[in-house]
């Protein structure tokens with residue numbers, strides 16, 4: 001029992017046997033960690049001689065042993081931690097071949113290129129396979145000498161190719177279909193972040209080939225998504241191994257976009273902080289990819305765009321040039337994601353927030369796969385929220401997921417890792433972050449403020465517009481509150497004393513907490529996002545109701561301090577700070593300031609940490 005607990009404490013975290021008795025699962029995992037199976041020597045030898053790796057990473061050995069002993073398995077392991085090895089190595093140590101389902105041709109090609117380089121025979125069948133290639137592969141599947149160990153196919157092939165299914169059937173009967181691996185298994189579920197309809201049809205595999213063990217692999221799946229995948233794949237009693245989601249070498253930071261274009265700031269960071277280092281800049285749209293790449297090029301940065309609408313050969317070229325360090329930065333949409341396995345990515349910067357935490361975790365997870373330190377920085381812009389919101393308006397849980405992402409960015413209170421842990425149903429102790437997020441490093445720069453009066457004012461603006469039968473976009477609401485635009489929108493309230501960033505922050509807070517809600521309006525060409533009163537807005541009529549939020553401490557001159565001491569009026573974002581007169585306060589101010597400016601020195605460059 002103690003040994004099992006020891007393994008758990010050392011990162012072999014959750015083990016859930018769906019519908020299985022927990023004790024049996026604990027025994028399975030315990031046994032699976034043992035190095036004494038009939039295949040253990042061969043597995044260890046090939047780990048070194050073929051894959052040229054000296055040790056397993058957490059959970060790899062358990063996953064391989066469970067898979068080798070014929071168990072069905074879900075493996076949830078952070079991006080870049082080596083899930084592929086957990087089916088490639090068993091494939092190499094078993095007779096017959098392993099069928100691998102992967103969502104993208106580019107992802108398969110990358111894996112084939114890698115396997116070729118280490119002399120593991122692997123082939124693919126996909127829409128771009130030639131007739132000759134297909135013939136060769138189909139024949140190999142039922143060849144007793146198994147000319148290949150891994151066969152990569154897209155889910156579309158399984159859904160559409162009767163010939164492939166009949167060959168698989170034959171191979172199954174001959175005992176040559178040894179294992180099935182479903183990579184990026186979260187694509188099965190509509191609740192996952194990257195649903196692919198053809199994955200829904202993969203249940204046929206377990207129904208047709210019940211004796212073949214299946215392993216589903218993903219970096220990002222909540223327990224509900226996994227349950228859904230299990231049902232879709234018709235897997236009866238899988239064991240789920242979940243490696244801790246945490247990537248200790250990644251530094252997470254969110255920056256508020258103080259104007260629409262943060263490209264200048266990004267360029268400066270790349271030129272100074274990430275000189276000669278590889279990275280990715282994620283953008284919202286194909287248009288943005290082209291524009292931001294051009295902007296960076298103008299600033300003498302070797303950057304190229306990457307998006308789904310480019311010719312496959314152009315995409316490959318950008319990927320190759322980046323992998324071989326001929327260019328420094330790829331400016332990409334989400335199309336540049338799965339299967340990107342460059343080890344030394346030192347920064348992933350989001351020019352625009354992702355549409356969900358799952359997406360963000362996966363995209364930022366492209367950084368630091370070599371275990372070296374790397375930075376993951378998001379630029380959080382007010383207008384971007386509504387651009388994405390209207391884009392995901394038709395997706396099942398699109399708004400909820402976006403809200404979670406916005407809450408992650410807006411948060412200045414809780415360790416960023418804690419936010420992710422809560423999202424992925426993990427237990428997390430904030431101390432383990434090790435100051436590797438901006439909140440843990442700079443949380444003291446924020447204080448709790450009473451914003452009730454501000455909330456009443458801005459709610460009044462929306463209420464008034466509505467009484468005049470007008471709808472206001474969030475940007476219009478900001479303008480009205482800041483004293484721009486028609487005066488009728490602020491008849492009974494004063495122009496706010498808050499800065500634009502503060503105004504935006506308050507509106508986001510009210511939206512996240514139900515004082516405002518979204519009001520979409522559809523035209524044949526576009527969708528508009530308007531603000532309307534949310535379910536909690538009425539509470540503001542009650543004199544006792546109060547709202548607080550964390551705001552960046554405003555550094556004030558002594559005169560301002562005395563004016564504002566009893567007021568919630570003055571806070572935040574004044575970068576032009578004036579040190580306090582009092583000498584103790586001055587010291588702490590200077591400490592804070594040094595700290596604040598060191599906040600712009602990320603971990604990877606901050607040699608003192």
Ligand SMILES: Nc1ncnc2c1ncn2[C@H]1C[C@H](O)[C@@H](COP(=O)(O)OP(=O)(O)OP(=O)(O)O)O1
Nearest residue numbers: 053055056057078079080081082083084085219341
């Ligand atoms: N035991 C190990 N020791 C050192 N490096 C390893 C080990 N196992 C795998 N790797 C390396 C090989 C790859 O370059 C890198 C990422 O592996 P890979 O299998 O592509 O990740 P993954 O599938 O978990 O990530 P993703 O979720 O992004 O697909 O890790």
Ligand SMILES: [Mg+2]
Nearest residue numbers: 083084183339
């Ligand atoms: Mg992978």
Ligand SMILES: [Zn+2]
Nearest residue numbers: 415433437440
């Ligand atoms: Zn933290």
